[in-house]
Amino acid sequence: xxxxxxxxxxxxxxxxxxxxxxxxxxxxxxxxxxxxxxxxxxxxxxxxxxxxxxxxxxxxxxxxxxxxxxxxxxxxxxxxxxxxxxxxxxxxxxxxxxxxxxxxxxxxxxxxxxxxxxxxxxxxxxxxxxxxx
Amino acid sequence: xxxxxxxxxxxxxxxxxxxxxxxxxxxxxxxxxxxxxxxxxxxxxxxxxxxxxxxxxxxxxxxxxxxxxxxxxxxxxxxxxxxxxxxxxxxxxxxxxxxx
Numbered sequence: 001x002x003x004x005x006x007x008x009x010x011x012x013x014x015x016x017x018x019x020x021x022x023x024x025x026x027x028x029x030x031x032x033x034x035x036x037x038x039x040x041x042x043x044x045x046x047x048x049x050x051x052x053x054x055x056x057x058x059x060x061x062x063x064x065x066x067x068x069x070x071x072x073x074x075x076x077x078x079x080x081x082x083x084x085x086x087x088x089x090x091x092x093x094x095x096x097x098x099x100x101x102x103x104x105x106x107x108x109x110x111x112x113x114x115x116x117x118x119x120x121x122x123x124x125x126x127x128x129x130x131x132x133x
Numbered sequence: 134x135x136x137x138x139x140x141x142x143x144x145x146x147x148x149x150x151x152x153x154x155x156x157x158x159x160x161x162x163x164x165x166x167x168x169x170x171x172x173x174x175x176x177x178x179x180x181x182x183x184x185x186x187x188x189x190x191x192x193x194x195x196x197x198x199x200x201x202x203x204x205x206x207x208x209x210x211x212x213x214x215x216x217x218x219x220x221x222x223x224x225x226x227x228x229x230x231x232x233x
Contacts, residue, residue: 012143014200015168043143046171049202056196056215063202086145088176088206 003128004035009044011133013063014054019047020062022133027065030072037076037127038069039120044133045083048094048112063095070099075111082117135160137226141167141233144179151182153232159188164214164222166194170201173211180208194219 007026011018029036040048047063054061069077077097084090097111115123124130138157142149150165150172157163165173172179173193183191192212198204207213214222223229 012146012168012171012201014197015141015143043145043168043171046143046201046203051205052200052202054200057200059200061200086177087171088174088180093202093206 002033002035004126005029006124006127006130007038008130008132009038009040009047010042012043012046014059018133023062023065030074036074037078039078041080041083041120045079045087045089050095066095066097070097070111075099077111078113078115078120078123080117080120081114134227137222137229138163139166139231140169143168144172149232150179154182154186157189162190162192162222162226164192164194167197170194170198173208174203174206175208183208192222
C-alpha cells in the first residue's frame with residue numbers, strides 16, 4: 001500500500017544544505033514507489049528559480065536536477081502563490097518543470113501546480129508522511 | 134566611523150537585515166551576501182526599505198545573486214560588486230561588522 005509522502009521545502013538554496021539534502025532524499029525515496037509530492041513554501045520557492053549560475057561561488061548548481069524529477073514519476077510539485085508574491089516572483093521566474101504521461105500517449109504535462117495557502121493546508125493535511133526541510 | 138555591514142540571511146527567514154538597517158548609521162554601507170541578497174530583489178518589502186533608507190549605501194555580491202538566479206531581479210540603483218569589489222569596500226571603510 002503506497003503511502004502519501006510529502007517533501008516540504010522551506011529554505012533557499014546554497015545558503016544552507018537543506019535544499020540539496022531534500023533533493024537527495026527525494027531521489028533516493030523515488031525508488032520505493034510511494035505517492036510522492038513536493039511542496040515549496042516560504043524561501044523554498046527560491047530553489048526553483050531559473051537561470052541559477054554558481055560559477056562565481058564555487059558551489060555545485062543542483063537546480064537542473066529538479067527537471068529530472070518527472071523521469072522519476074514525481075509530478076506533483078506544489079508552489080504556494082502567496083510565497084511567490086511576497087518575494088516579487090511569478091511562475092515565469094521559475095523553471096518550467098514537466099513530466100510525460102504514459103497513459104496519455106506520453107503527452108508532456110506541467111509538474112508545477114500553483115496553489116493558494118489554503119489549498120496548501122489541505123494538501124499537507126492529506127499526507128501520510130511529511131518530511132520538512 | 135564608516136562601517137561596512139555584511140548581511141548573509143534572507144530577510145524572510147530572519148530579522149537580521151531589518152535589525153542591521155535599523156542600527157546602521159548614515160555613511161555606512163550594507164553589503165548583502167549569500168541569502169542576504171534576496172533583500173535587494175524587486176517587489177519585496179526589504180527592497181522597499183532599501184529604497185526608503187537615506188544616507189546608507191547598499192551593495193550586493195553579484196556572484197551570490199547569479200548563483201540564486203535573481204541577478205536580473207535586483208532593484209534599480211543597487212550597486213553590484215564582485216569579490217574584488219568586496220575587498221575594495223572593506224578597504225574603504227573603517228571597520229567591518231559581519232551580521233550572522
